[in-house]
Amino acid sequence: MKITLSVIKADIGGYVGHSESHPACLAKAADCLAPAKEKGLLIDYHVTKCGDDLQLIMTHQQGEGDEKIHKLAWDTFVECTEVARKLKLYGVGQDLLADAFSGNVKGMGPGVAEMEISERPSEPVIIFMADKTSAGAWNLPLYKMFADLFNIIGLVIAQNMHGGFAFEVHNVKEHQKIVFNAPEEIYDLLVFIGAPSRYMVKAVYHRETGEIAAVSSTQKLALIAGRYVGKDDPVCIVRAQGQFPAVGEVLEPFTQPVLVEGWMRGSHHGPLMPVAIEDSTPARFDGPPRVIAVGFQLAEGKLIGPRDMLADKSFDKARRLANDLADIMRYHGPFEPHRLPLEEMEYTTMPQVQEKLTGRFEPITD
Numbered sequence: 001m002k003i004t005l006s007v008i009k010a011d012i013g014g015y016v017g018h019s020e021s022h023p024a025c026l027a028k029a030a031d032c033l034a035p036a037k038e039k040g041l042l043i044d045y046h047v048t049k050c051g052d053d054l055q056l057i058m059t060h061q062q063g064e065g066d067e068k069i070h071k072l073a074w075d076t077f078v079e080c081t082e083v084a085r086k087l088k089l090y091g092v093g094q095d096l097l098a099d100a101f102s103g104n105v106k107g108m109g110p111g112v113a114e115m116e117i118s119e120r121p122s123e124p125v126i127i128f129m130a131d132k133t134s135a136g137a138w139n140l141p142l143y144k145m146f147a148d149l150f151n152i153i154g155l156v157i158a159q160n161m162h163g164g165f166a167f168e169v170h171n172v173k174e175h176q177k178i179v180f181n182a183p184e185e186i187y188d189l190l191v192f193i194g195a196p197s198r199y200m201v202k203a204v205y206h207r208e209t210g211e212i213a214a215v216s217s218t219q220k221l222a223l224i225a226g227r228y229v230g231k232d233d234p235v236c237i238v239r240a241q242g243q244f245p246a247v248g249e250v251l252e253p254f255t256q257p258v259l260v261e262g263w264m265r266g267s268h269h270g271p272l273m274p275v276a277i278e279d280s281t282p283a284r285f286d287g288p289p290r291v292i293a294v295g296f297q298l299a300e301g302k303l304i305g306p307r308d309m310l311a312d313k314s315f316d317k318a319r320r321l322a323n324d325l326a327d328i329m330r331y332h333g334p335f336e337p338h339r340l341p342l343e344e345m346e347y348t349t350m351p352q353v354q355e356k357l358t359g360r361f362e363p364i365t366d
């Protein structure tokens with residue numbers, strides 16, 4: 001049975017500021033998706049949030065990039081925006097950058113990750129969602145999940161993954177893509193994905209079967225809008241067990257809270273803190289950035305779950321480490337490397353400052 005799993009998300013308004021989603025918006029989203037399930041367009045759905053981002057998780061048989069599914073998501077975001085407007089939430093309709101729907105939400109502001117799969121006899125999937133960070137934040141964890149032998153012991157001892165995984169990498173600024181085969185091309189792969197503001201892992205494939213293993217959202221809001229309008233706050237779907245990493249191998253990378261782009265005004269580096277869904281409430285300096293992981297078993301497309309995977313006590317130490325790292329980064333205030341490097345700011349907040357000072361810069365003559 002072919003099933004498509006679509007995760008489509010948008011910030012339609014924050015409560016309070018950019019820290020959380022209002023329950024009335026989540027309830028509205030569920031009301032909008034219920035009729036689509038009754039009519040059979042959706043097999044199943046689950047509405048959740050990560051910080052101020054509204055997350056629509058949907059299963060169906062329409063395939064990837066389907067107009068009906070994308071319109072359903074867009075219309076849901078528009079209706080939820082109306083709820084947010086009445087409550088005067090913050091940044092109402094923040095990620096809806098187009099006036100009207102035109103065939104596909106890609107390029108219109110929302111983030112999208114979709115995969116069409118043949119459901120296995122048991123199909124565990126983990127959906128990662130992040131707030132206060134950029135598309136590209138999945139590069140390091142995806143590398144660890146699918147290529148780092150110190151994380152995924154399955155590559156060493158399980159015959160069905162000995163052939164390795166292939167990484168599809170997108171250059172989002174030049175609109176180019178390339179596929180690298182792990183393990184033999186990991187040095188080349190890391191040259192690119194080690195620069196996550198430009199190169200992003202879009203998808204990972206099991207090489208022996210060609211099966212999709214993971215897919216992420218790579219929409220860059222600032223590139224679509226041409227200015228800073230909020231962070232991308234990306235999502236990523238990962239299949240687990242069998243020829244894919246075990247659930248524990250999928251989650252293990254988040255025990256090390258590495259630095260990502262985002263945090264206050266989307267202009268800082270900060271630790272990505274793994275949290276329970278209810279703790280995705282970035283409040284300190286609008287952060288630090290958060291990641292949640294929602295687990296399901298698929299059963300003929302039905303979403304059996306969710307399980308709140310990063311709520312587990314074994315991530316407590318990572319949370320403490322992230323808070324310690326947050327302190328150290330905050331020591332720097334407006335200085336790099338807490339503040340993003342200039343070339344990143346030039347895409348977002350620098351141009352206005354520079355324009356104001358035009359004519360004040362003089363040549364150095366002595």
Ligand code: 13P
Pocket residue numbers: 246248
């Ligand atoms: P169980 O014996 O609990 O099924 O675990 C098997 C396994 O491979 C865990 O990674």
Ligand code: 13P
Pocket residue numbers: 011018051052091094131132229230231232233263264265266286
């Ligand atoms: P969001 O992208 O989550 O809306 O955050 C925007 C921001 O500027 C936080 O300081």
Ligand code: MG
Pocket residue numbers: 011013014017018052091094230
């Ligand atoms: Mg927001």
Ligand code: MG
Pocket residue numbers: 011018051052053131132231233
């Ligand atoms: Mg957000």
